[in-house]
Amino acid sequence: MHNPSGRLQAAVLALLAAGSLSAAAAGRPVQAWITTGDQSRLLAREADLRFGPGQPATTVIEIDPSRRYQEMQGFGASITDASGILIQQRMNPAQREALLRELFGPSPGLGMAFTRLTIGASDFSPTHYSFDDMPAGRSDPELKHFRIEAQRATVLPTVKAALAINPELKVMASPWSAPGWMKSSDSLVKGTLKPQAFDAFARYLGRYVSVMKEEGVPIFALTLQNEPHFEPDNYPGMRVEPEKRAAFIGRHLGPLLQREHPGTQIFDWDHNWDEPDSPLTVLADKTARRYVQGVAWHCYGGNVKVQAEVRAKFPDKDTWVTECSGGRWSPDWANNLMYFTRTLIIDTTRGWARGVLLWNLALDENDGPHLGGCNDCRGVVTIDSRTGEVTRNVEYYALAHASRFVRPGARRVASSEAAGQLSNVAFRNRDGSLALVVANGGKEARAFSVRLGKEQFSYTLPPQSVATFAWDGKP
Structure with missing residues (x-):
């Protein structure tokens, strides 16, 4: 029987086995929670984002969990x-x-x-x-x-x-x-x-x-x-x-x-x-x-x-x-x-x-x-x-x-400071999960990408709004 989805799944598994594609790049989910300055969304859960290999936005926040700072x-x-x-x-x-x-x-x-x-x-x-x-x-x-x-x-x-x-x-x-x-x-x-x-x-x-x-x-x-x-x-x-x-x-x-x-x-x-x-x-x-x-x-x-x-x-x-x-x-x-x-x-x-x-x-x-x-x-x-x-x-x-x-017990980890009105901080919990808080203090929406190694996801944050992104940090 013709089964293109089965062939695709097999191909992804083969790439994973060969080390050419990480689990995150295969679509590891990222929770996104947002509060907007106009109060239309208050700690609201957005649709999950996905890590992937695509083209990053102009503004990139680099996360490096190997660089650790204070314990929270x-x-x-x-x-x-x-x-x-x-x-x-x-x-x-x-x-x-x-x-x-x-x-x-x-x-x-x-x-x-x-x-x-x-x-x-x-x-x-x-x-x-x-x-x-x-x-x-x-x-x-x-x-x-x-x-x-x-x-x-x-x-x-x-x-x-x-x-x-x-x-x-x-x-x-x-x-x-x-x-x-x-x-x-x-x-x-x-x-x-x-x-x-x-x-x-x-x-x-x-x-x-x-x-x-x-x-x-x-x-x-x-x-x-x-x-x-x-x-x-x-x-x-x-x-x-x-x-x-x-x-x-x-x-x-x-x-x-x-x-x-x-x-x-x-x-x-x-x-x-x-x-x-x-x-x-x-x-x-x-x-x-x-x-x-x-x-x-x-x-x-x-x-x-x-x-x-x-x-x-x-x-x-x-x-x-x-x-x-x-x-x-x-x-x-x-x-x-x-x-x-x-x-x-x-x-x-x-x-x-x-x-x-x-x-x-x-x-x-x-x-x-x-x-x-x-x-x-x-x-x-x-x-x-x-x-x-x-x-x-x-x-x-x-x-x-x-x-x-x-x-x-979480540790703050390295995250690059984005330009302009976009500010952020990142943490890694004891269970390996990561959390990134991003605030857009500007008057316009800002698109940015979050990059972790060779993997990334992108998001557009409304003006004067804050978002928290949370994901499983295990490979």
Whole structure:
């Protein structure tokens, strides 16, 4: 019987056997997921593409999985008091379970694998508190009054549920202030850490790690202070200059964690890109440097390029992005998609970030609850405080284009930087699969090819849009 398709199949198999045609060139499929700036497609699955030997587009992104860079932990957002209150007290059990599985569960969930907690209150808390508050003029150097009760019904069950869904989730934590009695201001607002309180504050942070471990929440890393060069006037904050941070880490917190909690790392800085000399000063201190495993960055000032510059001077120290928020101050959805994808996902990881965190995981329809501080910040999702209904914001989609496809243990791999408004970053997961995130920041659609060795596929990305391509990397 005449069977041309059978002859074609036999010919392909023969070429494969002879080594003249790889499995990828024979049509290995590539998943394509896209979010467009006009919101017509939101993390939408496109028809599969195929690797093949055809003519490449003018713009080519070269992928070289043999050139490997940092190991990734992943992407996520902070479980603030506001987020915990909304998830635990403004959603019914079915809504809560569905949202947490969507955020922390594997595909089709976002697979968030990194989160941050506040040690005491931030501006996104209904009251200002530490875990060891005392009346004015009194102190508690033995920490007899240490309690985490303010977060027991909100933050704690939320992070425990997230860990149950994703056991690979890493949890870091940062204080916005030491207890007031440890500070020059005798208040959670303003002031600096008193030198005579260094030992007590180190034990305070160590006690927090112990209590959270007892509650089933291992703390992967600490910073000693959120935004240590900023003293807000209406919510907890504390200025800690680099020399003081170095002394505190080198003589107090570092030795304590090494002795009592050797699995908990210290990240210095936890502030903006615009003052790289501050973490460099801490790392220049030989005693402190022994205990600092990484540098944490925020996005609110400066240029992301300083991440790589600091790392070049201390290549044994990891890089992390631990806070960035969107808000009503930037209402253009497409511009936000480009910023969060190009800067927070692509540029930070090309700049050695092992993990990337946005700020509030969830806020309500009034951008809260909060007390002082930011009154127009936006959460990754918005939860209606009356109904529990969820709105997925632009930050959700920017995160999803990486967090769903880049798993803990993935390695960033080499990918050429395309010309113009096209930017990209590539990763190889532990199972060998590859993920490529591409953003087109231009006003026109851009055609490009992705080349892996002698194989390639092509795609045209609409303006101000982002796509993730995922494929099996095994030959």
